[in-house]
Amino acid sequence: MYPVIKRFFDIFFSLFILFLLLPLFIILFPLLRFTGEGYIFYYQKRIGYNNRIFNIIKFATMLKDSPNIGTGLITLRKDPRVTPMGNFLRKTKLNELPQILNVLKGDMSFVGPRPLVDKTFEPYSDHVKANIYKVRPGITGIGSVVFRDEEKLMTECEGDPKVFYNTVIAQYKGDLEMWYLHHQSFKTDIFILFLTGWQILFSESRLINKVFKTLPVNAIINKVPSK
Secondary structure (H helix, E strand, O other): OOOHHHHHHHHHHHHHHHHHHHHHHHHHHHHHOOOOOOEEEEEEEEEHHHHEEEEEEEEEEEEHHHOHHHHHHOOOOOOOOOHHHHHHHHHHOOOOOOOHHHHHHHHOEEEEOOOEOOOHOOOHHHHHHHHHOOOEEEEHHHHHOOOOOOOHHHHHOOOOHHHHHHHHHHHHHHHHHHHHHOOOOOOOHHHHHHHHHHHHOOOOOHHHHHHOOOOOOOOOOOOOOOO
């Protein structure tokens, strides 16, 4: 029953948000058009509901050929491939707003496991890969909140960032998304939406650990004391 309620909420809320943010879009469109490389939207193939491929929509924040430059699909803090406008959009998470169109289409939900590209999906265990997208992927999710500053973790890690992603981040993300799969409810989704906004305003906060006390723990990622 909840998936039906959730889909109704997604449609209603996405239409409301689009109407509310229309003035912001009107401002961002020309700013993106006349900065960076002049393109507004970025489309990328992601793994979605029932492991089907779809095109995710974001505001353009990086150079067009970024996947073939530098660290590839991994973005570091102060990454030179990020445009000046893109840096602001990524920091405020405004670059994610066009995914509301993906929600309307039914590709995504507001809350769920983040949709990944093949290369970042591959490090997951077979069990996680077979089950994680039995729900629609989300604009935000438990993994997005915990890894609110993944770029910082990747920049400060010892050794190769790609190895760190595959052996530490991907494994813990898989555990988090499986936790969501077993705890999804309207209450959980509302808390995740609230925590997403909270972490943007208070990036060092560990409120999530107080709200969700049964989250899986990783000694490397969960090293910051609760506040």
